[in-house]
Amino acid sequence: xxxxxxIINQAEASCRANGTKLTEKRKQILTGLxxxxxxxxxxxxxxxxxxxxDQSLPPTTVYRILDFLAEENLVHKLHLANKYxxxxxxxxxxxxxxxxxxxxEECSNVKEIGIKRSLVNTLKRNVEEAGYFLTNPQLELxxxxxxxxxxxx
Numbered sequence: 379x380x381x382x383x384x385i386i387n388q389a390e391a392s393c394r395a396n397g398t399k400l401t402e403k404r405k406q407i408l409t410g411l412x413x414x415x416x417x418x419x420x421x422x423x424x425x426x427x428x429x430x431x432d433q434s435l436p437p438t439t440v441y442r443i444l445d446f447l448a449e450e451n452l453v454h455k456l457h458l459a460n461k462y463x464x465x466x467x468x469x470x471x472x473x474x475x476x477x478x479x480x481x482x483e484e485c486s487n488v489k490e491i492g493i494k495r496s497l498v499n500t501l502k503r504n505v506e507e508a509g510y511f512l513t514n515p516q517l518e519l520x521x522x523x524x525x526x527x528x529x530x531x
Contacts, residue, residue: 382409382412382413385464385468385469386400386408386409388468389452390405392451392468393450398446403435404447406431407427408447408452408453408464410423410426410430411423411462411464412464415487416487416488417456417459417463417481419459419460419461419462420437420444420462423444424437424440447462448462451465452465452468454477454479454490454516456479456488456518457516457518459481463488465490475493475494476493476495476498476515476517477493477516478490478493478517479491479516479517480519480521480523481519482521482522482526483521484523484526485523487523493515498515502515
């Protein structure tokens with residue numbers, strides 16, 4: 379995510395189109411996620427806000443901001459790690475596939491890729507055949523990134 383300013387501008391436009399507002403604190407939290415290659419927890423974002431902007435935010439405020447950003451499809455919550463990442467498709471204006479997150483077990487870098495809707499539909503059918511209902515199609519796969527694999531070799 380090379381140009382954070384352009385991404386923030388696109389995020390602001392998206393919020394305006396949805397009738398919401400990307401406040402300064404929301405921009406700062408989103409920037410903290412955009413500038414990190416790793417997922418960040420709410421508490422890591424609290425530290426970031428203190429270091430970068432000399433602001434002390436309570437956890438409830440940060441969680442509310444993260445909930446807002448997630449509702450606006452600007453960030454994704456990684457449920458297994460209880461951390462957040464910026465959506466890699468903020469600047470796009472087209473429909474996307476279901477997000478899948480590749481999480482490196484060594485360095486914690488996260489990459490967002492899409493899953494074809496047909497695969498999600500197959501998974502959903504399998505879940506329903508087992509007597510369950512799919513509530514969230516997001517997948518989080520624990521992997522080893524190429525850099526860490528190269529280091530281990």
